Amino acid sequence: MKISYKWLKELIDITETPEETGRLLTGTGLEVESIEEIESIKGGLQGVVIGEVLTCEKHPEADRLSNTTVDVGEENPLSIVCGAPNVAAGQKVIVAKVGAVLYPTGSEQPLILKKSKIRGSLSEGMICAEDELGLGTSHDGILVLETALPNGTPASEYFGISSDYLIEIGLTPNRADAASHYGVARDLKAVLNRPVSLSSVDGFSVHNKDLQVQVEVRNQEACPRYTGLTISGIKVGDSPEWLKQRLQTIGIRSINNIVDITNYVCHELGQPMHAFDAEKITGKKVIVTTVPAGTPFVTLDGIERKISASDLMICNEGTNGNPEPMCIAGVFGGLTSGVSGETTSIFLESAYFSPIWVRKTAQRFSLKTDSSFRFERGTDPNMPLYALKRAALLIQEIAGGTISSEITDIYPEPIQDFRVQMSYQHIDRLIGKSLDKSLIKSILNSLDIVIENETETSFTAIVPPYRVDVQREADVIEEILRIYGFGQVELSESLSSDYISDFPVNDPEKLKLRVSELLAANGFNEMINNSLTKPEYQASLGEALAGSPVKILNYLSEDLSVMRQTLLFSGLEVIAYNSNRRQRDLKLFEFGKTYHLLNEKYVEKERLSVFVTGNIQQESWFEKSRETVFHDLAAFVNQVLAAMKIREVEKQHADTRIYKYGLTLLFNKKPVVTFGLLQTAVAKKLDVKAGVFFADFDWEYMLRQYDAAVQYKEVSKFPEVRRDLSVVVNKKITFEELRQIAFRTEKQLLRSVNAFDVYEGANLEGKKSYSISFILQDETQTLTDKVIDKSMQRLIAAYEREFEAVIRK
Structure with missing residues (x-):
């Protein structure tokens, strides 16, 4: 909001400079972002005066120039070379002296007058035309004045140039009462204890009733x-x-x-x-x-x-x-x-x-x-x-x-004042200092807040309706404090504080930056989306989302009437926006908060969302383009988990109400991330037709589980051994089930299990063949063939027993 310093001074007697006024306003909560001098003519014509041409002769070296002497009210006249055709002796003119700074019409750059020689003649200034002064566009000749003002009179005085200061206030949404010069003056009135005077309307009268509407x-x-x-x-x-x-x-x-x-x-x-x-x-x-x-x-x-x-x-x-x-x-x-x-x-x-x-x-x-x-x-x-x-x-x-x-x-039903019950004890407690009651009453009166029903311990504050943001006891106390001054509440010699939350050992912002840089290095772009969203988005998922939506009481539109319960739809909106502009190969991520109403309590959680759609690999002379598949997203998810030192996760199938297929990874029995391919119906709600892979991380839980300590394990002196099996099982058996059985069977020596090939074909109707590698290692000795074969036989027996597997030779 823009405020004129001169205009403000007409409403309240301000003796303070614009800068001091700005500091006072900032102290009251009206933060002054800038103070700029405004002049009706840029530069204010400083160094420009009225002069009188004493002599005017043709320049000996140029037909279009004249050598003049001009009286500018100084001891000696100035010698000025002038190129205007209408210059003549006896004229009253405008003269820019050496050092004057002009802002000619249409020019962004200032013109600084310097002493110079023009065709061999000394020139100690310039006789000015209208456009050279920034007064207009005419350049037909110099300005010739009809005035009795003495030579040397500042041109600013002749042209009535005025200057003012523009005070730019970063008005917060709650301070609607200060959206005017009068509103700002009211705050200064409270701080400076000076009256505000509005123009009288006593002269108003109705002259006739000839035009009734x-x-x-x-x-x-x-x-x-x-x-x-x-x-x-x-x-x-x-x-x-x-x-x-x-x-x-x-x-x-x-x-x-x-x-x-x-x-x-x-x-x-x-x-x-x-x-x-x-x-x-x-x-x-x-x-x-x-x-x-x-x-x-x-x-x-x-x-x-x-x-x-x-x-x-x-x-x-x-x-x-x-x-x-x-x-x-x-x-x-x-x-x-x-x-x-x-x-x-x-x-x-x-x-x-x-x-x-x-x-x-x-x-x-x-x-x-x-x-x-x-x-x-x-x-x-x-x-x-x-x-x-x-x-x-x-x-x-x-x-x-x-x-x-x-x-x-x-005005059939006048809007009433706000009545707020106040306690002196609460005022002292929230301010952190005991204020004299007379001071409290003085501040409130200066803010047009009337005190009624006062007792030794309490009173009723009558707040005028223009203060729409002051309707609670805490609001009134804030009014007292901002006028009293936050800086006047002293700090005690010994400080202590109460807290209800744990102080994090790790720096959450550094961890967020680490993961952001990791994703950015993999070609992702970060999104920042609105926390407000359409209620129908989340309603479409029903019980798939935790709790109920948090509704906004004073929402601006139906499209922004609830807080988001998931980062899914805001990300889909970004994908839809980009896809409609032919940007279809996207990798996006967002750190953001979700909001839920759980068991009549409001819950706010921070999450990380990752989206991948379109081609994961661009076409080039070296290789063809390739569409994104589930395992591309899985690789990114594993990188994020590794950066947060989360390993040894359990896997479950993702919720099919949201995902066509996908996984939920659990760490210490709690979900840490769910990812997979979104259901077509979910994406189409935002008119996204392409397949979208989505990962939803519980960022707050990941932060709590992060261990900053460096864990080191001595490199084993004994080598690893690899053995491969080709296992034919029922088509419904997943590799994760095979992996879990392997670790339950061989707890001592097995280090890792990996599927390096999967085959399904007509000759394996209803079956699937996994080619699996097993890494075995003993930390205390070199493995012998006998020990290795014994371990592999246990694994084969477990697969045959649990899954009726056939081991292909």
Whole structure:
């Protein structure tokens, strides 16, 4: 949010510099991100003065140049070579002296004036044209002035150049009350204990009732308060220079005097306003209501938008009793009903709209305006009437006209103050320091928070409704602390702290970086996705997901109304987005949190997701492209587990509601990762047609199991021995079952088991042949053929007994 330092000073007496003011605001929670000097003319024409040409003679070496002497109010006149055709003795001119820095029109680079020789003649400055000063585009000749100001008068004084400071505040979403100069001034009032003064509206009066516009609010929920009046006989035109400069400082382009005044009041008071051309209000009636879904409406930007049944509209009476939309309430005006150069009378609107209604509409249309920014966060319901009078008086002052109707103020159910029960003991406990009660009351009063029902130990805080973020005891205590000053809470000589969680031995961020670098080295790209998602995604998996979804109370749209229970769908959205742009060979990963409601408790978990789809190997002159298969993903999973020192895992089949096929790996009897090929129906929910391999790691569990200690085992002095078997078993028998039986049978000598070939064919109907290698080793002696053969016979017997296997010779 942008704040003008000069404008702020009109509301509160600030003697502090912009930098000091910025520090005060940051201390109150309004973090100042930057302070920049703004000048109506860049550079402020420093070093540029009014001069008088004393002599003017042709340059002896150039027909188009003149040698002049110019009086700039100094002891000696300046010698200046000038190329302008209209230069002459006796003229009052603008002179840039040596050292002046100019910003010519259309140039990004500054022009620094230096003493020089031009064709052999000394030149100690420059007589300036309009474009050389940055005042315009004309370069027909030098500026010749009609002025009695003495020579040497700064040009900035002649042109009325003004400077200001732009204070950029990083406004947090909860501080809607500070989205204006008045709101910022209120915080300074509390810190500096100085009064804030708003412009008086005592001069407001109704001149006649010649232009009555009836108002009907049909949706009180969406529009609790609506005020308006008419002004006749106005003249639409350019705004005065002070108003243009005030808006320009905060980055707003001047449009015309009426629109500029509504923008001015919005940024001064935080109350958005809208002016309608009164002649374009059919039936001289304003109706605040909704319209049928699909109703077309052309907004100010010339785009036709389809209105939904949940969008609040400002309408006129229309024809045949059907309201005709003129404006999207609190968001954006219409193309045909706004103020134009031909407008002579207006209907001026100042209202309080429901934040929820405005937020949903602005989100659906992707419209972020100054108006929606404020309404969707919550404006002051007590401000519309004052803002209406303030704007009406400014319009009369700048654009003329007379107020031609009584003020309409429809406010059937006034919004009440927030009542918060407070305890002095809780205030001291949360602040960490005992504050004097008189100080607490003084701070709250400075924040417009009234104290009632005070006792020795407690009181009731009456919070004005414009502080939408202060509705709990902790919120009020935070208000006290931010004005008192976080820095004023001293640290004790001996510090101690209580904690409820274990301090990790390992650095989680370093481990995350290690795994990220591992995946990146294998060609993966990292994703960062929104934790909010569509409820129908997760609902489609039903009980396959743990717990229930966590719903958002003040969600912006139905598409972002629940917290994600899995990283699956956000990753599929990224795959769909890339696939639609012909990027189909993807390797992606994401560290993110999932959220669950388990046994009436909210649970937050950090997980790691890995996605692979398309070709794992790109086509080249050396080899053909190859599609991703399950074992490609398995290799990546094993690398991640190895990096986290997780070995000796057990395997189970993955949940077939999510995976066509896959595995769940268990470490110490708990699932650490599930991976496999996603069911086609799951991928198609995001319109992903290609096969997608997905791995879901329990990152928090992996962090807890990680052992930073280096484990070393002495290299055996005795060699390993390899033996191979070709085992024919039932087709349903998996290699994992064969591997587990092998380790249960030969616990002493067996070191590893590996399947290096699998065969299925017509001659093995219902059967499958595994070619398996076994690595045997004794740590104490060299194995003999007798010992090896005995171990292999035990393995063969176990396979024949457990699986009715046939050992192929």
